[in-house]
Amino acid sequence: MSATILIVDDSATMRALVRRALEADAHAVVEAAHGGAALAALGSTTVDLVITDVLMPEMDGLALTRRLRDDARFRSLPILVLTTEATPAVKERGRAAGATGWIVKPFHPDTLRRTVQQALAERA
Amino acid sequence: MIHPTEILLHVGGVHASAEPVVIKTLLGSCVAVCLWDPRVLVGGMNHFLLPEGGPNGPQDEATRFGVHAMDRLVGEMLKLGASPARFVVKVFGGASVLAMPGPAAAVPHKNLEFVRGYLAREGLRVAATSVGGTLPRQIQFFTASGKVLVRRLVTPRAQARLAEEEAAQRRARARFGDVTFFRGGRA
Numbered sequence: 001m002s003a004t005i006l007i008v009d010d011s012a013t014m015r016a017l018v019r020r021a022l023e024a025d026a027h028a029v030v031e032a033a034h035g036g037a038a039l040a041a042l043g044s045t046t047v048d049l050v051i052t053d054v055l056m057p058e059m060d061g062l063a064l065t066r067r068l069r070d071d072a073r074f075r076s077l078p079i080l081v082l083t084t085e086a087t088p089a090v091k092e093r094g095r096a097a098g099a100t101g102w103i104v105k106p107f108h109p110d111t112l113r114r115t116v117q118q119a120l121a122e123r124a
Numbered sequence: 125m126i127h128p129t130e131i132l133l134h135v136g137g138v139h140a141s142a143e144p145v146v147i148k149t150l151l152g153s154c155v156a157v158c159l160w161d162p163r164v165l166v167g168g169m170n171h172f173l174l175p176e177g178g179p180n181g182p183q184d185e186a187t188r189f190g191v192h193a194m195d196r197l198v199g200e201m202l203k204l205g206a207s208p209a210r211f212v213v214k215v216f217g218g219a220s221v222l223a224m225p226g227p228a229a230a231v232p233h234k235n236l237e238f239v240r241g242y243l244a245r246e247g248l249r250v251a252a253t254s255v256g257g258t259l260p261r262q263i264q265f266f267t268a269s270g271k272v273l274v275r276r277l278v279t280p281r282a283q284a285r286l287a288e289e290e291a292a293q294r295r296a297r298a299r300f301g302d303v304t305f306f307r308g309g310r311a
Contacts, residue, residue, distance in 0.1 A: 010208070012245045014195055055199040057208060084196045086301060095306040104301025106192040115303050 002026040003048035003120055008038040008064065009082070010056040018051060018082070021109035022116065035059025039067065042074065049120060054083040054090070062097045069098035078119040082107065128268065133171045135293045138193060140168025140200035144268035150277075151217035152260045152286045153232040155190070155239055158214040159197060160270035161206035167267030168206075170197040173293050174231060175238030190238045194246075208248065214272055215239055215253045216263050222287045228294065232256070260286045 005027050009015045012033075019029045030045055032038040034056045041047075050068070052061035059067075061081055068074035078100045085091075086104045094102050100119050103112060131139050133149040133156070140159075141147070147169045149156050160167040172193035198208065218236040220229070236255055243250055252272070254261065259276040260283055266272070277283060 011195055011198065013191055013242050016245075017191055055202045057202060084192075084199050084301075091304060099306060101306060102304040104303075105195060106189070106300055108300045111300065111303060118305070 001117065001120055002028070003116075004028040004030065004046065005116065006030045006032060006038060006041055006045075006047045006050045008032045008035065008050065008052040008056070008061065010034055010053065014053070017109075018112065021112050024109070025113050025117070027116070035061065035064035035067070038064055042068075047077070048123075049078045049080065049116060051080045051082050051116070054081060054085050054094075062093055062099075065094070065097040065099050076123065078123055080115060080119055082112070128266070133169060135171055135173050135290070136193070138168070138170045138196045138200060140166060140197065140204055140206075141267050142166045142204045144266070147263075147265040147267065149263050150260065150286060151263060152219055152221040152283075152290050153217070153228075153235065154290060155215065155217040155235040155255075156263055157194065157197065157239060157243075158216070158263075158265045158270075158272055159201055159206070160212040160214075160267070161201065161210045162212060162270060163207075163210055164205045165268060166201055166204040166206040167265060167270060168197050168201050168204075169263075169265050170194065172235070173290065175234050190235065190242065194239075194242055208246070211248055212251045212270055213243060213248050214265075215243075215250055215255060216261055216272070216274065218255045219257050219259055219261065221258060221260050221283055221290075228291065231294070259283070 007018050015031045032041045036059050054061040080101045081094050081099045082103045084105045128144045130146045149171045156171045158169045170193040172190045175190045218232040220232050254274045262275040264273040
């Protein structure tokens with residue numbers, strides 16, 4: 001199942017790494033450098049799934065997740081958090097914000113691809 | 125004079141601090157990047173072994189590797205209120221210590237090539253470097269002032285020990301993060 005996926009990460013290098021993994025499964029990839037840019041991208045492009053970093057200079061990934069869940073259009077959009085943050089307390093904040101899943105960096109490309117497929121398959 | 129706390133960084137390590145500390149590390153072919161935000165006086169350093177892709181091929185990526193080491197360092201700096209727009213960037217290491225066998229010989233060069241490419245892609249300008257050559261370096265980064273002291277290790281024993289340690293690290297398997305699915309939706 002190929003899909004259109006929005007990658008939100010302040011690092012161009014990390015976006016390229018994620019893009020490379022996803023394009024191997026023939027997904028189309030849209031990029032944004034922070035939460036604000038992601039909201040703008042979602043206003044003009046229909047995406048099937050969002051992968052977001054947490055720590056970003058402008059609107060962070062959890063604030064972005066909350067904004068999307070407050071918008072009826074994005075209530076069931078799968079949102080995967082991809083972050084170096086690994087403590088149970090931060091993960092709990094991710095769950096409370098409405099994230100679908102949490103992937104801890106460093107990620108294995110195959111794990112990322114499998115997790116994306118699972119999130120797409122379980123989509124409401 | 126009050127001596128600030130010293131933190132010793134090993135391969136794969138990342139440390140950032142808003143307190144005045146000295147972050148120390150020992151580099152052979154490895155690379156360490158120091159980031160400093162002069163406005164909020166936050167400084168951080170990483171220490172990585174390989175640019176990306178380990179002994180098990182290009183799929184074998186982990187914190188020890190440059191991309192993730194840089195990602196973690198920038199993340200830790202952001203958490204402490206630093207801003208990438210103000211980063212003062214210094215790069216150290218990438219020495220060809222002793223005779224490195226086979227493909228390992230290319231590691232120092234690859235590390236430096238990676239870090240230059242990474243910093244250019246992220247729009248980060250390098251303020252100072254001490255890279256290349258054949259001698260290992262001891263680095264001391266003072267997070268209060270952003271200053272870095274570099275000392276070259278000239279004794280053959282210290283060089284041999286460091287080269288062996290780095291070779292062992294290169295052979296080690298990469299560790300990856302885990303995945304959690306949240307069931308039951310938003311709290």
